[in-house]
Amino acid sequence: MTLADRAAELRRLHTDDDLLQVVNVWDVIGATVVADLPQTRAIATASKSIAASFGYADGEQIPRDLMLDMVGRIARAVEVPVSADLEAGYGDPAETIRRAIGHGVAGANLEDQLKPLAESVAAVEAAVAAAEAEGVPFALNARTDAFLPNGHRPRAERVVDAIERGRAYIEAGATCVFVPGNFGEDVVAELVEGIGVRRVSVIGLPDIPPPDRLQELGVARVSYGPQTQRVSLGALQDLAAMLYAGGVLPDGIRALS
Secondary structure, three states: OOHHHHHHHHHHHHHOOOOEEOOEEOOHHHHHHHHOOOOOOOEEEOHHHHHHHOOOOOOOOOOHHHHHHHHHHHHHHOOOOEEEEOOOOOOOHHHHHHHHHHOOOOEEEEEOOOOOHHHHHHHHHHHHHHHHHOOOOOEEEEEOOOOOOOOOOOHHHHHHHHHHHHHHHHHOOOOEEEOOOOOOHHHHHHHHHHHOOOOEEEEOOOOOOOHHHHHHHOOOEEEOOOHHHHHHHHHHHHHHHHHHOOOOOOOOOOOOO
């Protein structure tokens, strides 16, 4: 498929009746291992995980060129569409999206960091316009940080804020609205009712309903962020501890590379 084809497919997957599950990756070998699974319809990168793999802290500390190089390597290594986590756009959302498209990326997360609404809407509009200028039906997953730790705002206030921002981002051309947070089914239902069916994206944290229930609630997409890297690194650390304690490598190690 061409990049335009992959982008169109990624947008379709967000609006399809079936929930889109994307497992987050941070390097080429991880992407190819996940892409080899027949259930994989798209892949997402995790910016925090990519930054950590290069020794950088989260929050746009990694140079944009380095981030784009890695997401491009991932996009070129797999056949399925790739959605890249591009944080807040590195100070220039339009140029960052344009360059990501040049690297073969079919969609992206773009976070608002709870900046003033007008500024955040302008960033979404700029990203959408940049993709349109490249002739790519880009799948923009506009993220609002309304539920991330930021003091002690009441839950109801966070819901209202997320819905107001989400509606504005959809109006500005976003495909979907990503609302990360560890909240329960009642909040998920409120977000879907307020933003729209198959318009809400969440992260699979402990209090988030399981995929089957998310699909019933009308959620478009669930991803897993840096948790996938944490699981992998935990398994590596456990293996190292077992070997140091006198153990041996287990039988049946799969050759995935």
